[in-house]
Amino acid sequence: MKYEIQALAPGASRIVLVGRADAAGVDLIETSLSAQLRATEGNVVIDLTEVPFMGSLGIRMLITLARLTARRSARIAMTGVQPQVLEVFDTMALLDLIPHAPDTEAALALVAG
Amino acid sequence: MSERDDGTETERTMIIRAAVPTGPVDGTLVHALVQEADGTPIQRHPLDGTTLVVGRVAPAAIVLEGSAVSRRHCMLDRAGDQVTLMDLGSTNGTFVDGQRIQEPVVLADGARIQVGPHTLRYERRRREEAHAAASLASDIAKARAYVNALLPPPITEGPVRAAWTFQPSASLGGDAFGYQRDGDWFSAYILDVSGHGVGAAMHSVSIMNVMRQRALPGTDPHEPASVLGALNDMFDMDKHHGMYFTMWYGVLNIPTRRLSYATGGHHPALLQVAAGGAAQALPGRGAGIGTMPGFRYRTATVDLPADARLHLFSDGAVELAEDVREPWGMPEVTAALCGPGDWTLGPERLYQRVRALSGQRPLDDDFSVITLQLG
Numbered sequence: 001m002k003y004e005i006q007a008l009a010p011g012a013s014r015i016v017l018v019g020r021a022d023a024a025g026v027d028l029i030e031t032s033l034s035a036q037l038r039a040t041e042g043n044v045v046i047d048l049t050e051v052p053f054m055g056s057l058g059i060r061m062l063i064t065l066a067r068l069t070a071r072r073s074a075r076i077a078m079t080g081v082q083p084q085v086l087e088v089f090d091t092m093a094l095l096d097l098i099p100h101a102p103d104t105e106a107a108l109a110l111v112a113g
Numbered sequence: 114m115s116e117r118d119d120g121t122e123t124e125r126t127m128i129i130r131a132a133v134p135t136g137p138v139d140g141t142l143v144h145a146l147v148q149e150a151d152g153t154p155i156q157r158h159p160l161d162g163t164t165l166v167v168g169r170v171a172p173a174a175i176v177l178e179g180s181a182v183s184r185r186h187c188m189l190d191r192a193g194d195q196v197t198l199m200d201l202g203s204t205n206g207t208f209v210d211g212q213r214i215q216e217p218v219v220l221a222d223g224a225r226i227q228v229g230p231h232t233l234r235y236e237r238r239r240r241e242e243a244h245a246a247a248s249l250a251s252d253i254a255k256a257r258a259y260v261n262a263l264l265p266p267p268i269t270e271g272p273v274r275a276a277w278t279f280q281p282s283a284s285l286g287g288d289a290f291g292y293q294r295d296g297d298w299f300s301a302y303i304l305d306v307s308g309h310g311v312g313a314a315m316h317s318v319s320i321m322n323v324m325r326q327r328a329l330p331g332t333d334p335h336e337p338a339s340v341l342g343a344l345n346d347m348f349d350m351d352k353h354h355g356m357y358f359t360m361w362y363g364v365l366n367i368p369t370r371r372l373s374y375a376t377g378g379h380h381p382a383l384l385q386v387a388a389g390g391a392a393q394a395l396p397g398r399g400a401g402i403g404t405m406p407g408f409r410y411r412t413a414t415v416d417l418p419a420d421a422r423l424h425l426f427s428d429g430a431v432e433l434a435e436d437v438r439e440p441w442g443m444p445e446v447t448a449a450l451c452g453p454g455d456w457t458l459g460p461e462r463l464y465q466r467v468r469a470l471s472g473q474r475p476l477d478d479d480f481s482v483i484t485l486q487l488g
Contacts, residue, residue, distance in 0.1 A: 056305065056308070056428065057307055059404075060308070063357070064355065091381075092404070093398055093400045094378075096405065096408075
């Protein structure tokens with residue numbers, strides 16, 4: 001698994017995740033991504049277009065990102081969630097914590113409030 | 114006990130740590146065959162000498178039982194750091210990673226040798242790594258035994274009977290489950306802690322003990338939403354090393370056959386209303402336990418028919434390794450679990466199907482399936 005943090009708009013960044021978010025995949029990026037997010041300011045949009053599988057550790061990583069973002073009074077949203085992953089998120093009520101938008105523009109609007 | 118400067122006595126606990134070797138790293142490689150059962154290491158055989166014979170009877174160095182094992186089945190030959198496996202003309206053959214060997218084969222680290230029904234994994238490690246791995250394996254074995262000791266026995270008689278299969282993965286996946294009868298009530302749960310290893314297993318043990326002792330203050334155990342809410346408060350992931358868990362919890366009123374249940378991000382239970390018949394998932398939605406402080410869980414109810422059957426399961430039953438090409442999802446799980454035949458064998462039938470699809474490799478996650486049969 002890999003990730004990239006991109007400047008999306010003034011006061012907002014996009015985290016693009018790529019690969020299966022299983023135990024092995026998450027282990028590769030979790031520490032580094034959390035550290036980078038701590039050093040990033042503003043709202044966050046997570047792009048999951050290229051994540052075909054989300055295991056329990058992947059979900060834990062997303063929750064951690066949400067908590068880190070909330071601690072600095074910023075907002076977070078997701079976009080590009082594949083249907084099979086969205087089903088898992090719905091079962092876990094994860095969308096209550098990190099709302100989902102159909103595209104990046106809509107996600108930006110969500111985090112802008 | 115020690116005395117402070119002001120004359121009062123204090124208790125002091127001294128933590129004594131084992132000395133950590135600080136000398137130069139020993140580059141010596143150690144070789145071993147690790148015997149596995151259902152993907153779980155059960156015995157380690159060091160390859161200390163230059164040759165080692167595997168067979169059904171002594172003087173073979175590794176004696177394996179079974180009619181499919183020849184008296185002298187195969188032999189390993191070590192030259193330096195290279196280990197070669199050869200078949201000794203056995204009746205049923207020797208297999209390496211699923212392929213029958215026709216001539217001597219140099220083994221790669223991690224190669225799986227099949228001798229009759231037995232699996233031996235070849236392991237090559239630096240001496241320090243071997244010691245660390247053995248120590249970790251010992252810790253995992255103890256944790257596995259602890260979890261196993263807390264699981265309830267199957268129930269063969271009464272208004273609610275129970276059968277289950279639990280196969281922890283080699284690294285322990287944090288699965289746990291339980292059930293108990295309390296007069297006219299029967300409660301059951303299954304949970305899956307995020308992550309793997311001894312930490313996840315010990316977290317599941319903590320939760321099991323809370324459930325067994327009903328140690329949720331001010332909570333009605335017959336009200337599933339309040340049970341999950343109390344667990345959510347008690348096990349906030351920020352206070353438990355980032356670990357959360359998913360859980361399904363249900364309570365059946367036996368005389369009325371009304372089932373109340375709630376879910377904390379767990380797979381829905383499957384309700385089968387007739388033997389050999391179709392099954393339907395019981396809908397449910399709720400935050401993983403410990404992920405969202407103050408989350409309000411909801412209790413759902415369903416009236417069960419007299420001969421209803423309820424199936425609970427964990428990730429290991431539905432999520433197979435990435436390289437398994439055959440389709441596997443809820444329809445396939447349901448077909449394996451709810452097929453005709455002895456209902457008590459459903460969980461094991463599903464496990465064997467998962468193992469076959471995974472090429473008999475160790476599973477990446479714990480496999481837990483419980484079937485509850487009414488009537």
